[in-house]
Each structure stands twice: as structure tokens, then as C-alpha cells.
Amino acid sequence: MKFMPLRALARTLLKELGLALLLLLGVSFVVFIILYAAPGDPFSVLLEGQMPSEQALAGIRVALGAQQSWYGQYLSWLHNVLGGNFGTSVRTGMPVAGELIHVSLNTLYLTLGSMLVTLFIAVPIALYSSMRGHSVAISWPLTMLGYVFSALPVFWLAYIVIYVSVHGFGFFPLSSGMGDGWLYTLVPVLVLGLGSGTISEVIRYLREEMSRVMAEDYIRTARAKGASVWRHAFKEGLLLPVSEIFAAKIPFILGGAVIVEQIFNWPGMGRMAWQAAQDRDFPVIMGIALIAAIFVRLGSMIQRMVFTAVNPHGARD
Amino acid sequence: MTAPLLKIDNLRTYFYARRKQAFVRSVDGVSLEVGRRETVGVVGESGSGKSITAMSVMGLISSGPGVIGGSIHYASDKVQRNLLDGLENFVQLEQSDGRVMAVSKDERGWQKASEKLMAGMRGREIAMIFQNPRASLNPYLSVGEQITEAVRLHGGITAAKEARERALHWLERVKIDTPHLRYNTYPSGMSGGMCQRAMIAMALSSEPSLLIADEPTTGLDATIQSKIVDLLQELKSETGISTLLISHDISVITRLSDRVAVLYGGAVVEYGPARQLLDAHAELKHSYTAALLASVPNEQKIRARANLQAIEGEVLDTINVPPGCRFYARCNRITPEIRDKCATLHPELKEVAPGHQVRCWRFVN
Numbered sequence: 228m229k230f231m232p233l234r235a236l237a238r239t240l241l242k243e244l245g246l247a248l249l250l251l252l253g254v255s256f257v258v259f260i261i262l263y264a265a266p267g268d269p270f271s272v273l274l275e276g277q278m279p280s281e282q283a284l285a286g287i288r289v290a291l292g293a294q295q296s297w298y299g300q301y302l303s304w305l306h307n308v309l310g311g312n313f314g315t316s317v318r319t320g321m322p323v324a325g326e327l328i329h330v331s332l333n334t335l336y337l338t339l340g341s342m343l344v345t346l347f348i349a350v351p352i353a354l355y356s357s358m359r360g361h362s363v364a365i366s367w368p369l370t371m372l373g374y375v376f377s378a379l380p381v382f383w384l385a386y387i388v389i390y391v392s393v394h395g396f397g398f399f400p401l402s403s404g405m406g407d408g409w410l411y412t413l414v415p416v417l418v419l420g421l422g423s424g425t426i427s428e429v430i431r432y433l434r435e436e437m438s439r440v441m442a443e444d445y446i447r448t449a450r451a452k453g454a455s456v457w458r459h460a461f462k463e464g465l466l467l468p469v470s471e472i473f474a475a476k477i478p479f480i481l482g483g484a485v486i487v488e489q490i491f492n493w494p495g496m497g498r499m500a501w502q503a504a505q506d507r508d509f510p511v512i513m514g515i516a517l518i519a520a521i522f523v524r525l526g527s528m529i530q531r532m533v534f535t536a537v538n539p540h541g542a543r544d
Numbered sequence: 545m546t547a548p549l550l551k552i553d554n555l556r557t558y559f560y561a562r563r564k565q566a567f568v569r570s571v572d573g574v575s576l577e578v579g580r581r582e583t584v585g586v587v588g589e590s591g592s593g594k595s596i597t598a599m600s601v602m603g604l605i606s607s608g609p610g611v612i613g614g615s616i617h618y619a620s621d622k623v624q625r626n627l628l629d630g631l632e633n634f635v636q637l638e639q640s641d642g643r644v645m646a647v648s649k650d651e652r653g654w655q656k657a658s659e660k661l662m663a664g665m666r667g668r669e670i671a672m673i674f675q676n677p678r679a680s681l682n683p684y685l686s687v688g689e690q691i692t693e694a695v696r697l698h699g700g701i702t703a704a705k706e707a708r709e710r711a712l713h714w715l716e717r718v719k720i721d722t723p724h725l726r727y728n729t730y731p732s733g734m735s736g737g738m739c740q741r742a743m744i745a746m747a748l749s750s751e752p753s754l755l756i757a758d759e760p761t762t763g764l765d766a767t768i769q770s771k772i773v774d775l776l777q778e779l780k781s782e783t784g785i786s787t788l789l790i791s792h793d794i795s796v797i798t799r800l801s802d803r804v805a806v807l808y809g810g811a812v813v814e815y816g817p818a819r820q821l822l823d824a825h826a827e828l829k830h831s832y833t834a835a836l837l838a839s840v841p842n843e844q845k846i847r848a849r850a851n852l853q854a855i856e857g858e859v860l861d862t863i864n865v866p867p868g869c870r871f872y873a874r875c876n877r878i879t880p881e882i883r884d885k886c887a888t889l890h891p892e893l894k895e896v897a898p899g900h901q902v903r904c905w906r907f908v909n
Contacts (some may be wrong), residue, residue, distance in 0.1 A: 453667035
């Protein structure tokens with residue numbers, strides 16, 4: 228019965244996928260160039276403290292394919308990636324692909340979880356203060372609270388939370404794996420959700436959007452015909468802004484995840500990237516850059532899909 | 545004689561201009577009636593309180609203090625009630641010389657009680673169409689869905705398929721071509737005139753007793769305007785619906801109205817049968833009505849290449865309402881005998897002919 232714009236959705240999906248491919252190509256190229264131009268190489272890390280003979284060095288160079296020209300290296304990397312081979316880590320000698328899947332799932336959990344925490348706090352406050360804008364007595368302190376949370380630096384908040392949970396509740400929220408202690412994993416999620424600095428912005432954006440929509444002519448029509456204002460305001464006032472926030476904030480949260488993963492020893496992309504950057508572990512860095520770009524792209528793809536589903540003919544932009 | 549369908553009595557709706565720390569007296573004592581099967585036109589310049597009157601009837605004023613007094617008696621076959629019944633308990637007015645100086649209103653209590661009184665009214669008993677039809681339809685729902693929603697809310701039809709049939713029926717009745725195709729169209733895909741037709745279909749689909757048309761032709765092309773007026777006229781004779789027609793366009797008012805109320809500065813200055821009131825040559829007339837009529841082009845004036853007459857002066861500043869006649873500063877018919885009264889005393893509505901009232905000292909002996 229309900230009219231679903233399947234064709235428009237499929238078209239958007241295809242367009243977004245094509246765009247994503249181009250973007251990933253660009254990202255990988257830029258990251259590669261930066262790595263290539265940056266001082267230091269994996270060998271100095273790999274052979275630290277050793278005095279290799281010229282012959283051994285040359286052997287390693289051949290093994291790592293480093294004697295090719297820079298574009299040759301990039302092209303062979305690209306060729307391998309298209310075949311599903313992300314190379315082997317210079318540091319551990321293990322294939323990168325399996326490790327990447329593992330850490331990216333962990334980071335996905337952390338990112339989505341903290342996004343949910345942010346939204347769970349921000350959406351009610353935003354809705355309340357846009358609906359009852361007049362009753363400053365409650366909406367103002369709530370908004371203030373959002374600003375206070377945003378002002379807390381995430382590394383500070385993380386240490387405070389560790390301190391409190393160790394001394395106050397007697398448990399140590401540093402999980403080395405994702406095993407049985409799923410409760411422990413909530414702590415970093417909460418910390419990132421509260422401290423990523425996005426809450427106040429999300430509150431402000433959602434409130435403005437909702438207030439703007441509530442003043443639209445078609446909401447007046449809805450009220451005049453005795454229909455639920457909510458039903459009519461939901462799409463433009465909540466669904467679209469939330470999906471926009473979702474897409475726009477993923478890069479920020481990924482950035483925050485690097486810090487949180489370090490502090491909580493969370494086996495995610497951020498920690499792995501940090502380690503790999505110190506080791507000049509090119510294949511790992513390239514892989515993580517690619518995955519991060521995929522995350523960001525996925526966010527905006529979801530946003531575009533929501534937008535298309537809600538608004539199949541581009542009634543408004 | 546049965547009670548009129550809608551009887552607005554001494555309605556007052558104020559707003560507070562925070563910057564100027566003063567009241568905007570948008571509607572300041574409006575009284576008018578809409579009988580059954582009757583179309584009452586409300587005419588006046590922008591800012592004369594026409595739309596605010598309509599929104600007050602619907603209970604849709606949301607900024608403060610809003611409606612602060614009066615009564616709105618509604619009496620259809622199904623519902624008889626005063627839509628402002630008991631609401632005066634939530635308002636305290638401080639008056640001096642009959643003018644409101646301060647208002648304290650229990651906004652929440654008022655809203656709650658008003659919502660209770662408006663239950664089953666909006667959409668079901670009183671439907672409303674607006675200017676700017678394209679913005680008035682939800683851009684995220686297809687036109688058909690929006691009409692079906694109204695049918696299911698008020699038409700007593702809950703089955704999805706039946707409601708859809710009914711919506712299609714109404715799309716046909718407002719003369720939208722290929723209703724089956726248009727059902728799934730979004731407002732962005734239709735012209736303004738077509739959107740207004742859809743709005744009319746949506747309003748009438750729940751078979752209300754009263755239709756409030758708030759500037760239904762404003763913002764549409766001239767040719768489309770005329771077609772919308774034709775449609776309203778036709779539907780009126782088919783369904784016998786009562787209409788409160790708000791417009792600043794005298795030609796629209798002329799074509800549709802049985803009776804006309806002329807609003808100026810938040811009050812009715814003339815009220816009477818359309819034919820009498822809109823006759824430019826009739827003598828018994830408020831000078832504002834005369835000026836309004838003189839500012840409208842017609843065939844005669846165009847042939848004679850006569851200049852249209854603009855009304856001199858500014859629209860009444862409803863913040864600093866003068867004590868005398870509200871049109872005093874712009875009136876061109878003041879005679880020396882009544883000048884003092886015009887400047888200092890607000891005239892009452894006075895019957896000058898059966899059913900024809902004018903608020904002017906010239907007709908008070």
C-alpha cells in the first residue's frame with residue numbers, strides 16, 4: 228500500500244557507490260603520496276639497532292617491492308587490494324586484511340555506540356526545548372549541560388572515568404579483548420559519546436531544525452486539519468537532521484576514537500593506526516586510511532538514502 | 545430563525561511586541577456572524593486583523609498573549625458550543641478607560657482548556673485553506689496521502705482502500721485531471737493552482753460545516769485565481785457549505801460573498817449585505833469601504849483612463865491605537881460638525897439600513 232520509491236533508492240545507491248569508488252581511489256592515492264614523501268621508511272624501523280650488510284638490505288628491498296618507482300608501488304598495491312590482498316604488515320609479518328576486519332568492527336562498535344549515546348542525550352533535549360521554547364526554566368539548564376559536556380576534553384574525561392570506576396566501583400574498565408566483559412566495553416562508548424565534543428552542536432542543530440519546521444506553513448495546515456503535528460514534522464524536523472548529523476559527525480568521532488582507544492587499550496583502528504604510524508608500517512596505514520574513508524562514505528551514503536526515501540522527488544534540498 | 549453557524553462576539557486577540565514593550569491589538573473587538581449556507585467575506589488591508597480572526601476561531605494562535613477575550617459560538621447540527629467557553633478564567637486584564645493596559649494569562653491552562661473545546665472541531669467541523677497552497681501542503685507526503693489522512697481522521701472511514709477511493713473522489717470533484725496519477729504526486733510536482741485544489745479537496749473531504757478560506761487566491765496567477773473562485777462557487781452551491789472568506793481582493797469577495805465585513809485596525813467598520821456594501825455608488829458607506837472600492841480597477845475606470853485612487857496614509861498602527869475613530873487620520877469625509885467626536889470617541893456600529901451596519905459618526909444622530 229505505502230508508496231516506496233524503490234527506483235529512486237536504487238538510483239541513489241548506484242550513484243553513491245560510484246562516487247565512493249572514485250573517492251576511495253583518491254584517498255588511497257593521496258595517503259600513498261604523503262607516506263612516500265614523508266621522511267623515514269619501514270626499513271629503519273625493521274632493522275633498528277642492526278648493522279645489515281648492503282646485500283641483506285637489497286634483499287629486503289626486493290622482497291618489499293621498494294625498488295620499483297613510486298607509481299609502480301602504488302599500482303601494485305592497488306592491484307593487490309582489488310584482489311582482496313592488503314599486503315602483509317612490515318612489523319608483524321601477518322596479512323593486513325584479517326587484522327583490518329577485526330579492528331574495524333571494534334571501532335565500528337565504538338563509533339556507532341558513542342553516536343547513539345550522543346543522540347540519546349541530545350535528541351530529547353533538543354525536542355523539549357524546541358517544543359517548549361517558552362519554558363526557559365528547564366530547557367536552558369539542559370542546554371547548558373550539553374555545552375558543559377562538549378567542553379570536557381575526551382582524554383581528561385576518560386581518565387576521570389577510569390579513576391572513578393576503579394576507586395568508586397572497584398572495576399577496571401580496560402578490556403584487552405571483546406570477550407565476556409561486555410559491560411566494560413560500555414565505558415569507552417559512554418566516554419566517547421559524552422566527550423567527543425559534538426553534543427552541544429547536535430542539540431543546537433536539531434533544535435533549530437525542529438523550531439524552523441514547526442513554523443512551516445504545512446505544520447499549520449496539519450494543526451488546522453486536526454492531524455498529528457508530530458507525524459507531519461517528523462521527517463523534516465527529526466529524521467533528516469539526525470541523518471545529516473550522523474553523516475557529518477563520523478569523521479570527528481573517528482578522531483576521538485583514536486584517543487579513547489589509546490587510553491582504554493581498545494583493539495580498534497585508531498590504536499592500530501597510531502602504532503602503524505610510528506612503525507612506518509605502510510600497508511597497515513594504507514588499509515586503515517581506506518577503511519576510515521569507507522566509514523565516512525558509508526555515513527553520507529546512509530544519509531543520502533534516507534534523504535531519497537523521505538523525499539524521492541527532491542522536493543527540498 | 546435558527547442560530548447562526550458561527551457567531552464571533554467582541555473577539556480580542558493581542559500580541560506583545562517585546563521590542564516596543566507594547567501590545568499589538570491585532571483583533572480588537574471583532575463581531576461577526578456566518579449563517580448557514582452563507583458566505584461571509586472579510587475584507588481589509590494587510591494588518592487589519594483578518595487572518596488573525598480566522599486563526600483565533602481555529603484556536604491556532606500560539607504566540608502570547610493571543611486571544612484574550614470574547615466569545616465564538618458555533619452551532620452546527622452536530623456541535624453547539626462556545627469555543628472560548630470558560631477560557632476567560634485564565635486571563636486577567638487590567639483596563640483603564642475600556643482599554644487593556646496589561647494582560648496576565650495562564651498560557652498552559654488556556655491551551656489545555658482550548659484544546660478540550662476544540663476537540664473534534666478542527667478539520668471535522670471547521671476546515672481551513674490558506675494562501676500559498678504549495679507551502680501549505682506537506683512536501684514529504686504525496687497529495688493523495690494527505691487527503692486520505694483527512695478522510696481517515698474525520699470522514700468516519702478507517703479502511704485504507706475505502707479512504708483512498710474517497711480521496712480520489714474528492715480529487716475528481718475539485719477537477720484535478722487524472723486523479724489516479726495525481727494521487728501519488730508530491731506537492732513540488734504540481735502547480736500552485738493545483739495545490740490549492742488539493743487543499744480544497746482535503747478540506748472538504750471530511751464534510752465540515754464551515755470552511756475558512758484565508759486568502760485562497762493570493763499568490764496564484766490571475767487566470768488560476770479566477771478558476772479557483774469558480775471552483776469554490778461551484779462547490780458551495782453543490783455542498784451548501786458555509787464559508788468565511790478572507791481576502792484583500794475585492795473582486796474575489798464580490799464574486800463569492802453573500803455578506804461582507806470590512807475590517808480596519810482590528811475592528812469591523814462596516815458589515816452588511818454584499819450587494820449593498822460593494823456598490824460603489826451607494827451613499828451609506830464607511831469612508832474606508834468607499835476608499836477600498838475606489839482603489840479597485842474596473843472596466844469603467846479603465847475605459848475612462850481614470851487613475852486608481854490609493855488610500856492616503858499608513859495602515860493603522862495597532863500598537864498606538866488612537867482614542868477616536870481608527871480611520872480618523874485617513875478619512876476624507878469628516879465634516880466640521882463631527883470632527884471633535886471623530887478625534888476623541890470611538891464610534892459604535894450603527895444600523896443604517898436593515899442588516900447593514902456602519903461604524904461612523906456621520907450616521908449617528
